[in-house]
Amino acid sequence: MSGTEREVLLGVQRALSEEQFQTFKYFLEERLPLSRLQPATRPELCAMLLQHFPGRALHVAAEVLRLLPRHDLIRLYRLPGLDAAGTVPEQVAGGGAQEAGVARDVVGVAPEPAADPAGCGGGRLLSERDLLRVAQLLGHEWQEVGVLCLGLQRCRLEQIRENNPHRTALCCFEMLREWRRREGAAATAPRLSECLRPAQLDPEVFALLRQL
Missing domain, CATH: 1.10.533.10 (Death Domain, Fas)
Structure with a gap:
């Protein structure tokens, strides 16, 4: 789906449920002014993304959508991160090292170790x-x-x-x-x-x- 950066961002925000929209804002709390972020409407949030992440607003939106997760919107709006086949790569969608790094750099979510710690009953640490x-x-x-x-x-x-x-x-x-x-x-x-x-x-x- 094509459109200007502003149109795509607004389309993404309108496609989120109210709970998902609030969660989307939650993941941006360490990167945007809270006084403006918390009461922001969907159009206002789009304007904030364009202002604070010039040239990268769609990248930021895509990484937050991966955390929700709303991979369907990433595919629908052809957001950054799709592979040549138009799908979200498994290493990104599955919460691997690439996603952990992006989460740290883009939305302020700390990555988690993937190793299985001894004596934990199996499994990796939850991210x-x-x-x-x-x-x-x-x-x-x-x-x-x-x-x-x-x-x-x-x-x-x-x-x-x-x-x-x-x-x-x-x-x-x-x-x-x-x-x-x-x-x-x-x-x-x-x-x-x-x-x-x-x-x-x-x-x-x-x-x-x-x-x-």
């Missing part, structure tokens, strides 16, 4: 992208999950909720990041699956964790 994918499947009872399954303090979860009002997926994401900080080298998919097992969650949560 920011992994946690976001899980967070998008957790429901509105995330605080109960955090307290009863992940052993987090309710006061900390209340603080997360206050910092992200009406943004359930981002609350879940921050909760999982808090769990990962506590677990350290043991923050793997098998370990998270074990912790979440007592909760009555969507089976897709456990199916995703088996894939990670």
Whole structure:
């Protein structure tokens, strides 16, 4: 799909759900002024991207879409990162080293080690992208999950909720990041699956964790 840079950026933003739009802005918080970013509408965010990333706005948008993940929009709008066949390469879509480097340089998300740490029950350390994918499947009872399954303090979860009002997926994401900080080298998919097992969650949560 062709169009000017501004038209493409606006088309991408309009294609996102409200939750995805808020998540998109979340991943830009370390690169754009918060006072303008947080209340920004979709057209205003497009203008900010063009202003702060001259000549690279579409690259930045593509990397954030990979983190959501919305590879369909990358393909639809022919954004940077497609291969010759018009698909998102596996090493990028799958969260490999290339994506980790871009996430660090473009949207301020720190890369995660891919090695399997000893004594962690198998699997690699969960990345920011992994946690976001899980967070998008957790429901509105995330605080109960955090307290009863992940052993987090309710006061900390209340603080997360206050910092992200009406943004359930981002609350879940921050909760999982808090769990990962506590677990350290043991923050793997098998370990998270074990912790979440007592909760009555969507089976897709456990199916995703088996894939990670």
